[in-house]
Amino acid sequence: MNQKSSKAHEWLRNLQANGYRATNTRRAVVETLANSQHALSPLEIYEICRSQHKRMGLVTVYRTVEKLEELGLVQRVHQPSGCQAFISAAEGHQHLLICQSCGKVTFFNGENEAMESLMKKVSLQSGYQIESHWLQLFGQCANCRDQT
Ligand SMILES: [Zn+2]
Ligand SMILES: [Zn+2]
Incomplete structure (x- = not known):
């Protein structure tokens, strides 16, 4: 199988x-x-x-x-x-990349330092205690980019 x-x-x-x-x-x-x-x-x-x-x-x-x-x-x-x-659904903390031409979905790992330090910065600036977030990025996948 x-x-x-x-x-x-x-x-x-x-x-x-x-x-x-x-x-x-x-x-x-x-x-x-x-x-x-x-x-x-x-x-x-x-x-x-x-x-x-x-x-x-x-x-x-x-x-x-x-x-x-x-x-x-x-x-x-x-x-x-x-x-x-x-x-x-992805396993673990993942963010989504979605191709707006063909609808292909790719995940990227959301557990990285750059993301954490961004959240800390936003939290400090806004005074919010951030508990979760939802991130989806839209664009053109590599295949669709090749075709244009
Ligand atoms: Zn595509
Ligand atoms: Zn994340």
Whole structure:
């Protein structure tokens, strides 16, 4: 079993352990998201899955994605357009880079000194005690840059 399908397998086990039955349509949603390197909106997931599952419903997509988010397996990506999309959650403290052309998501480690000293500086200047932050960077990935 390759790494990709084992991730979907892991998610399904996790869902089942939380009382969520793995129907064919839910399984398709899980596999689509687990194997994607791109942030996908519920509508995009629905369209991908529907090609193989005629009985796929948008409600199933929403519910499954919500459940995966609740379990910390996927994370929400807020896009400048206001649309929301989902991607596999990163392990540890990671920040997101999102390509605005192709939607590819890359993570970079958020635990570094530059970030910490920036937070300290902002805290000192503002008087805030900063407890958490949410950082997503938008732009063009290396592939898309090559094409323009
Ligand atoms: Zn791109
Ligand atoms: Zn961070």
